[in-house]
Amino acid sequence: MPKRPLALWWRAQTAIGLIVIGAAAQAQTTPVGTWRSIDDETKQPKAQIVIGDRGGVLSGRIEQLLRPGVDPKAVCDRCTDDRKDQPILGMEIIRGVKKDEDRDVWEGGRILDPEKGSTYALRLTPVDGGHRLQVRGSIGPFWRTQTWIRVK
The missing domain is CATH 1.20.5 (Single alpha-helices involved in coiled-coils or other helix-helix interfaces)
Structure with a gap:
């Protein structure tokens, strides 16, 4: 017994x-964490981005610029909003993203390409067990998807 x-x-x-x-x-x-973005042309790491959650709304900042020869003091001179002429390093490039309750997808926010000064509608989808993040930016019917790699 x-x-x-x-x-x-x-x-x-x-x-x-x-x-x-x-x-x-x-x-x-979840998209929350630290990610490495990959340059579409060179396939080399471009930046390290930290995505955080504040009350169910995600935002992401550039923590580190990784391309060789990039000026760490570069500013977003092409931006047209409150980020105009602000340093790219530390800049919030992801804003207002929320989880779709029915799927493992976060959307409804915007992502900024600080080199072009353009913002895009955004969808974030963790893949490969959360080790990679599909980052899809779109304007109307036109879209582009990058895959970021989890650092932490």
Whole structure:
């Protein structure tokens, strides 16, 4: 009879462990984290972006510029909003993105290309178990998708 409570204890510990592991895996299937964007032309890392969550609304800032020879003091001289002539390093390039309740997709916000000064409608979709992020920017029927790589 003493073996029965011990078996129940082990089952409970195993269940708790699986729940914790599942929660950790689920946490990685969100855009929240640190990402490396990849240059479309050179296929080299372009910037490191940190995406955060404030009350269910995501935003993202450029934490580091990674291209060789890029001026760390560069400003967004082509921007037309409040980011005009502001430093690109530290700039908020993702604004107002929210999770679609029916899918693992975050959308409804905007993304800025600071080199062109253009903003695009945005959809973020974690893929590959959250190790990669599909970043789709669009203007009307025209769109472009980049894949970013998770750093943290």
